[in-house]
Amino acid sequence: MTEATIAHRVSPLQAARHSLTLAWRNLVQLKSNPGELAGFVIQPLIFIVLFVYVFGGAIAGNSDSYLEYALPGLIAQSGVFSIMATGAGLNQDITNGVFDRLRSLPIARSAPLVGRAIGDLVRFAASLVILLGFGLILGFRIHTDPLSTVAGLLLVVLFGVGLSWVSMLIGLLAKSATTVQLFSGVLMFPITFGSNVLVKTETMPGWLQAWAKVNPVSHLSTAVRGLMTGTPLGSSVWWSLAWTVALTVVFAPLAIWAYRRKV
Amino acid sequence: MYAIEAEGLVKRFGATTALAGVDLYARAGTVLGVLGPNGAGKTTAVRVLATLLRPDAGSARVAGYDVVRQANEVRSVVGLTGQYAAVDEELTGIQNLLLVGRLLGLSRRAAKRRAAELLERFGLSDAGGRRAKTYSGGMRRRLDLAVSLVGRPGVLYLDEPTTGLDPHSRNELWNIVRDLVADGSTVLLTTQYMDEADQLADDIAVIDHGKVIATGSPDELKAKTGGQTLEIRPTDPESVDRVAAVVAELTGVSPTVRGQRLSAPVSDPAVPAAVLRRLDEAGIPVVELALRLPSLDDVFLSLTGHAAEDGNGNGGMRRVS
Numbered sequence: 001m002t003e004a005t006i007a008h009r010v011s012p013l014q015a016a017r018h019s020l021t022l023a024w025r026n027l028v029q030l031k032s033n034p035g036e037l038a039g040f041v042i043q044p045l046i047f048i049v050l051f052v053y054v055f056g057g058a059i060a061g062n063s064d065s066y067l068e069y070a071l072p073g074l075i076a077q078s079g080v081f082s083i084m085a086t087g088a089g090l091n092q093d094i095t096n097g098v099f100d101r102l103r104s105l106p107i108a109r110s111a112p113l114v115g116r117a118i119g120d121l122v123r124f125a126a127s128l129v130i131l132l133g134f135g136l137i138l139g140f141r142i143h144t145d146p147l148s149t150v151a152g153l154l155l156v157v158l159f160g161v162g163l164s165w166v167s168m169l170i171g172l173l174a175k176s177a178t179t180v181q182l183f184s185g186v187l188m189f190p191i192t193f194g195s196n197v198l199v200k201t202e203t204m205p206g207w208l209q210a211w212a213k214v215n216p217v218s219h220l221s222t223a224v225r226g227l228m229t230g231t232p233l234g235s236s237v238w239w240s241l242a243w244t245v246a247l248t249v250v251f252a253p254l255a256i257w258a259y260r261r262k263v
Numbered sequence: 264m265y266a267i268e269a270e271g272l273v274k275r276f277g278a279t280t281a282l283a284g285v286d287l288y289a290r291a292g293t294v295l296g297v298l299g300p301n302g303a304g305k306t307t308a309v310r311v312l313a314t315l316l317r318p319d320a321g322s323a324r325v326a327g328y329d330v331v332r333q334a335n336e337v338r339s340v341v342g343l344t345g346q347y348a349a350v351d352e353e354l355t356g357i358q359n360l361l362l363v364g365r366l367l368g369l370s371r372r373a374a375k376r377r378a379a380e381l382l383e384r385f386g387l388s389d390a391g392g393r394r395a396k397t398y399s400g401g402m403r404r405r406l407d408l409a410v411s412l413v414g415r416p417g418v419l420y421l422d423e424p425t426t427g428l429d430p431h432s433r434n435e436l437w438n439i440v441r442d443l444v445a446d447g448s449t450v451l452l453t454t455q456y457m458d459e460a461d462q463l464a465d466d467i468a469v470i471d472h473g474k475v476i477a478t479g480s481p482d483e484l485k486a487k488t489g490g491q492t493l494e495i496r497p498t499d500p501e502s503v504d505r506v507a508a509v510v511a512e513l514t515g516v517s518p519t520v521r522g523q524r525l526s527a528p529v530s531d532p533a534v535p536a537a538v539l540r541r542l543d544e545a546g547i548p549v550v551e552l553a554l555r556l557p558s559l560d561d562v563f564l565s566l567t568g569h570a571a572e573d574g575n576g577n578g579g580m581r582r583v584s
Contacts (some may be wrong), residue, residue, distance in 0.1 A: 006336050007335060014368070018366055021362065025351065028358055096352070100343075100345060103315055104314070104315060105338055105367065146320070218357050221392060242547050
């Protein structure tokens, strides 16, 4: 090769650049795919319309006051939904040969994983802002201050990082994209719907209440709700952080182990 | 001077032995054709040489670098085009090329220039702004090859580059390979198609069941099989049976009949003239009578005892019958 020097190792600086280039790839995929981009923007709106305007009246009497309750919950929940895409994307790269192409290049071994994680987090953060934006247009009001609001969003992003390790592990171990979806789906529904995201836990039967109370998504949505609308926070912020740390401590080594088997 | 030297490569997957001690040598600036049926170990060998797999035993050097101890160096000098085009289908042609250019450390401008150059060279300029998903099979294969050339690799691995391509696209790809070699690249080409190896390869290594069972130039391999083949095509399809009887009598072997064409192995150089004379006496006109070296199909068959395209035979090209 004439244009790059032949080196024995990839420097940390180069590794960072490789990861950012691959994150760029992840984001450009979205940009050059109008269908996916539309879905990306419209999905949050559909969530709001479905949960707030279809079910809201029945759940809370009227949809305006329900928006106040449900939007922070939806923000927390969308974290779970969108971060599951990380594993699916990784799996797709492995099955269709893109991963091999990347591995055949003189780039940092970690770059394909880190690049995807960064790209997905940026997408995810953007989707949170879009969701909040639609909420504001439809009448959601923040009763705290901008700083708390940003803190709430950050908390969701952090939790997303913790959860993305689980998603990566699934993506790396699964034989096909279908398996990834099936597995992610099975995992996703109890933790999103078995929570206080959409309804107050007091309305649930005892056994479900017991689950909903320890469910990290419940803590997260209580935290976001408190940080945006001023409802009592309790220890929800700490629980959310603790879950983030716990997920990372348990699943990051497993995901990295699974990844190392592939590279 | 060898660009690729592999000695005693062994690779096992569980109970399966994919490579059972493979030696491969590719002279710099030439095409080494690695020929073998599906499952022979061709792709595994390429993956080892491309640093995607670590061999369980044996060693390999590419452009002088060890594939295990100097993997990053090897990656800097090789380009890989897989059997299934590994381009990002969600990206456009240009974006695919830019991605690899940037990963290889080119500046944004240099990467753009290189992308435009390669699109032009591979006749993809008009399609460069479209997502690879919308490309035809031949276009995708060309893009894949273009992507593997972004870093101007001195050594190129083409793993069954024409599997599933139509004859026109296949010819285009062959011409590209010829150009690359003319520019000084070394190419390792795996294929299960005899005529592809015959067309492109300077040297051939025949692999079967994870072992190299023969090496040499296409002509040497054909000579190894020994003998020549007589081919006859009578003018009148009705006379095929009568011609077959004459050939059988004079060669002692009953000829293979494919449509209107008969072929039979001959070792005695006097036979063709005798056959022609007998047919003339009997008043049977022939369109074609030729003596040819055995094809690589024949070579493969005689070396392995089975045809080159057994297994799932996923190719669109002619089968060995």
